[in-house]
Amino acid sequence: MSRPFPRAVLFDLDGTLLDSAPDLLAAINNARAARGMPPMLLAELRPHVSKGARAMVAAAFPEVDAAERDSWIPSFLDHYQAELGRHCAPFEGVEAMLAALEASGCIWGIVTNKPEYLAAALVPMLGWQDRCAVLIGGDTLAARKPDPLPLLVAAERIGVAPGDCIYVGDDERDIVAARAAGMPSVVALWGYRLSSDDPAAWQGDVMIEQPAQLCEAAAWPACNA
Structure with missing residues (x-):
């Protein structure tokens, strides 16, 4: 039998x-x-985007003391909120992938380290407000990735056991969180990485080059349950 979608x-x-x-x-x-x-x-x-606001501010102002840079993060987030949704877009193939998942009856949601108020503002800009079943931001809970708590809470909120849920991310913290949560994982190689990153060393279940590949059920890792 062919493998079903997750x-x-x-x-x-x-x-x-x-x-x-x-x-x-x-x-x-x-x-x-x-x-x-x-x-x-x-x-x-x-390359610094998936590392978060602190890493981006550090890349932009490397000559500034780290403590002073950190004090600039709220101001940077204000600048970002003003630009939110103005220049971004889903990666090529993402909409087709989401449509394939939805056609199969798969539930999907978002677990991000982006502050919840920014992620929640973006979802309707992308037309996903009636499609995304759960949204967990970096400040929604007491812990954020690489801690598994956000993934576990997201699975609980959609009523799916962690072993029946797959997590997809482009950073090592995503794969670490998935492993700790007992979720199979997909390494999104199309995402943001430093030249020093080695995705193979993260030990995700599968590594995928482009979102369109995930339009096929066979590309997804088998679930644990």
């Missing part, structure tokens, strides 16, 4: 479902302009 899939957001780097670049460059600095290039920022 019963449920949880996705990381930035670098997995959404190419959010252009929005984030606009925010970073607004922050740099406010300090009299020239714009940063997309290629310079892109």
